[in-house]
Amino acid sequence: MDYQPPPFFSRGPAPLVRLGFFVCLAVLLMVLDARFRYAESLRQAVALLAYPLQRVSLAPGELFGAAAGFFTTQVSLKQENERLTVQALRSENAQLRRLLEARERLPRESTLAEILYQGRDPFSRKVIIDKGRQQGIQPGQAVIDDFGVLGQVTRVYPLLSEVTLITDKEQRTPVQVVRNGLRAIIYGGGDRGTLELKYTATNADVLADDVLVTSGIDGTYPPGLPVAKVSRIEQDAAYSFATITCVPTAGTEQNRQVLVLSREVNLPAAPVETESSTGKPPKQKRSRGRE
Amino acid sequence: MSFYEQPQRILLPAKVGYMALTFVLALLFNLLPWRDVAGLPDMVALVITFWCVHQPRRMGIGVAWFLGLVMDAGNGALLGQHAFAYAFLAFAAVSLHRRILWFSPWRQAAHVLVLLLASQMLMLAVRLVAGGLFPGLTYFAGTFIAAALWPTTSFLLLLPQRRPESVDENRPI
Numbered sequence: 001m002d003y004q005p006p007p008f009f010s011r012g013p014a015p016l017v018r019l020g021f022f023v024c025l026a027v028l029l030m031v032l033d034a035r036f037r038y039a040e041s042l043r044q045a046v047a048l049l050a051y052p053l054q055r056v057s058l059a060p061g062e063l064f065g066a067a068a069g070f071f072t073t074q075v076s077l078k079q080e081n082e083r084l085t086v087q088a089l090r091s092e093n094a095q096l097r098r099l100l101e102a103r104e105r106l107p108r109e110s111t112l113a114e115i116l117y118q119g120r121d122p123f124s125r126k127v128i129i130d131k132g133r134q135q136g137i138q139p140g141q142a143v144i145d146d147f148g149v150l151g152q153v154t155r156v157y158p159l160l161s162e163v164t165l166i167t168d169k170e171q172r173t174p175v176q177v178v179r180n181g182l183r184a185i186i187y188g189g190g191d192r193g194t195l196e197l198k199y200t201a202t203n204a205d206v207l208a209d210d211v212l213v214t215s216g217i218d219g220t221y222p223p224g225l226p227v228a229k230v231s232r233i234e235q236d237a238a239y240s241f242a243t244i245t246c247v248p249t250a251g252t253e254q255n256r257q258v259l260v261l262s263r264e265v266n267l268p269a270a271p272v273e274t275e276s277s278t279g280k281p282p283k284q285k286r287s288r289g290r291e
Numbered sequence: 292m293s294f295y296e297q298p299q300r301i302l303l304p305a306k307v308g309y310m311a312l313t314f315v316l317a318l319l320f321n322l323l324p325w326r327d328v329a330g331l332p333d334m335v336a337l338v339i340t341f342w343c344v345h346q347p348r349r350m351g352i353g354v355a356w357f358l359g360l361v362m363d364a365g366n367g368a369l370l371g372q373h374a375f376a377y378a379f380l381a382f383a384a385v386s387l388h389r390r391i392l393w394f395s396p397w398r399q400a401a402h403v404l405v406l407l408l409a410s411q412m413l414m415l416a417v418r419l420v421a422g423g424l425f426p427g428l429t430y431f432a433g434t435f436i437a438a439a440l441w442p443t444t445s446f447l448l449l450l451p452q453r454r455p456e457s458v459d460e461n462r463p464i
Contacts (some may be wrong), residue, residue: 011348015386017383019352019378020378021377022352022378024354025356026356026371029374030370034369042370046363050364051362053315053319053322055322056325057322120322120367121368122426122430123368
């Protein structure tokens with residue numbers, strides 16, 4: 001006769017079995033998310049669940065701002081305040097006006113958005129803006145401020161979207177040196193406010209203080225937007241590539257108002273690669289290099 | 292032995308609704324728009340550890356996993372990274388729950404520090420494998436602060452379960 005334990009203290013599978021199950025599930029999700037990007041619908045569903053929490057957690061700041069605004073209009077130190085607010089308004093106005101000029105200069109449609117907060121993931125450089133799918137934002141759109149390119153929309157939620165800054169380690173931007181038209185690809189340095197011009201030959205004609213602008217050949221960024229300024233060049237003959245460090249032109253850490261540019265509609269079709277027999281889809285026009 | 296100095300209180304049973312409320316509050320804390328505050332404690336991890344230690348039969352690895360998923364989606368992090376770390380954290384806390392409660396609050400905090408650091412190291416390893424950048428040593432500061440918050444947090448979270456201090460003479464317990 002086989003012995004069965006009484007069912008009074010039945011607690012389901014053993015903890016180690018549960019741990020194994022959930023760890024497998026988590027690893028599967030991570031691989032799907034990082035390598036194949038299949039988990040987006042699940043992310044959207046869970047994000048929808050987290051959205052009320054996010055909204056509520058944003059409320060204290062907004063409330064504080066509203067209350068502060070109420071009291072600044074109420075207190076008797078009006079002159080002092082007026083002077084201060086006028087100054088703040090003037091600088092904000094100046095920024096908006098520059099953005100407006102930028103908008104008029106650009107041939108594409110654009111949406112004005114505001115940066116809500118910096119992404120909380122300490123492993124990447126991202127910001128969250130207050131426009132989402134409802135306002136017609138699509139992943140892959142370029143984001144600029146009044147000084148230059150800020151980044152690219154990488155993920156869109158119903159009312160928010162996530163912008164990966166050009167300083168993120170995974171972000172690449174095709175650029176061109178203004179002085180001589182040399183094309184290159186600029187990589188995010190990962191650190192706060194640095195960029196790196198990689199795979200440029202040691203003898204390439206790049207000098208300190210050269211201005212780099214978007215080349216526009218990727219179809220994402222319109223040509224001629226300032227991206228960065230070369231700050232330091234290390235040319236070592238032992239290596240075939242120079243180490244060129246740049247500083248972004250856009251205020252990747254300061255600004256609040258940004259412009260989201262719509263993508264160009266009449267792009268020529270992507271050329272079909274000859275060695276696509278491996279089953280890889282033809283390269284996308286986006287500059288994010290995560291193949 | 293100093294282990295037995297603390298009086299062992301008889302607590303009221305924990306309500307599931309109350310547990311859920313603490314999780315929601317911890318999520319709210321974590322999802323606040325912190326602007327680059329270094330050394331921010333991960334309250335969700337702390338509350339998960341607390342309930343795993345105090346209510347190991349109600350709180351489990353599955354709940355911790357799901358909370359991690361919400362954190363991932365809310366943070367825009369790699370989907371599954373927090374879930375992975377929290378599942379390990381819950382498993383370790385459930386395995387150690389009989390041991391931890393014998394100690395005084397500050398010695399419990401030492402145990403919790405090790406658990407939280409281990410789960411954070413797991414998360415760091417996952418992100419470095421997936422191609423993230425090393426966020427610097429300030430990344431670990433929050434864990435130390437969270438462990439230092441353990442005595443306060445466990446006192447506050449246990450408050451609703453405490454019996455009234457005024458003892459009724461006619462009551463058996």
